[in-house]
Amino acid sequence: MDYDINKKIKKCLRHRFKFKYFKSAKQFEAIQTVLKEKNSDVLINLPPTTGKSLCFQLSAVLYEDNNVAIVFMSNNNALEEQVEFLKERNIGVCYFHSKLSKLEKKNFFNILSTRQEAPTFIYITTTAFASQVYKESFFTLIKNLYDNNLISMLVVDDAHSSSENTIDYNKSYNEIIEIRNNFPNVRLIALTSIGTAIINEDIKKSLGMLNAVEYNGDYNWVRSNIYIDIKYKDILNNPLDDVAELINNYIEAMESFSGIIICQTNKDTVMIADELSRRGIPTVPYFTRMKITDQTKSKEKWKKREAVMIAASHGSAIGLNKDNVGLVIHWSLPSTIDQYYIDIGKAGRLHGKAHCRIYFGLEDWLHAQFLMMSMSKQIFSGFEHVVNFCISDKCRHVLYSEIFGFTCESCKNRCDACGNQNDYREAFNKFQIAMQQHQLFNVIKDEPVTKIYIYKLGQTLSERLSNFQERTSDYRESNYRILALTLIKNYNRAPETADKPRESVLGIHKKVLSRLARSLEYIAFFTNNIDEYFQKLQVLVNIS
16 A cells, blocks of 8 residues: 555554554554545454454544544444544544433434534444434435535444344344445445354345455454353352352452453343342443443443442443453353354453353253244354353364364463363363253253153144144244143143152153243254254154
């Protein structure tokens, strides 16, 4: 690229963004790509914490005066973080998201329609843009800017959310393509941190990216500064005591330590915050359905380190970023390795040493399966990677690298499978024993279905199979109901006496049957092809 342009880039970095250096050569190259490919859309795929936002922010600032970059984001908290970053550098920015009051939302459109100079950035959440209440107003605003040749670029952050093959799929991203259809001459910059080949193609298709140039950066995705380990809840005397001990060790060893503990449910975030606070570790809950004032208060306490830990739900953790996070704990399983990789990217952001731990339990395993009944087959496969990640004796860093299509050598001592092999194998052996003893583990294993003593339903196999739904959109839910009814009817047909009720005779309680049916359908669906799915269903309805 032209020497003068490179000089301008570096000058802008120092004087406008107050950074002496780029985070990496790859960040610099991505900015060059955005500036060089002026007539093409650009898809930037770099790992978390590599400074993707600067790739479009610096490029937009270098454009001519009065040009505005319209930035779409999925999350209020992440949006606010970027807006604050730009305001601190006196860069013009305005924003629109669900937290604004009605008056603030009205003023947003009034100010932009009357001011002579547009800000350098307009930030909008995709959910707000897709809202029927404001969609027409957004299009009027964009058309006004477009007609006056004031739009430098459209930017879509977390662009993988437009792909149904990710756990973060967000339907509101589908609305962005309408801008491309109505204003085709505006270029689009999309950013993602989990752009596999399939996801990249999904992004380009769903966003209508024209002549897209991909920048994948050939980046080293291995987080070698992070120690990764797994603890098995079922073999710990008190998992919460174990969590508290880990946190206290880091409080003693690391100056200005902060940490994040990620939970599956809102209820768990409150429980974890209460339990850790009771153990002398100031912790605040944080989840999407909190009152906005409470959410802001929790985040501020954590930012100012009035709270050492923040207990966040999976959906809300995306906007929690600090430079001194030394510990990220998953109290419950992440849904995919993609999600896990993004989460651990919150630790060791300045390349300092950090620790990431998953607490893996059988009940969590089952619960995650039930939650994903409505997810796509690709998400199911992604969850299988998470389970394998937790029960494998292979290097953790090698495992996630392989899933992303990269190769790396074993870390030697940056995970439990490599650094403490004997301790890890001993713990895993105990966990295997716990699995065999667990009453509900039969429902998540493939072969022992016939060991569950459920009586045959009085129908022929062909009659039962004719009931299965194959082509309807909710066929999986229909098949689950058939399995549940089969199990319940079989259960009710079993003999019982006053001395021996059915649950004693069969070794299973009736209230477990619906959960069992969900898990059986999950097992059947968790296959490589649809034919195998129906073959497994045939076996399941013929349980003896």
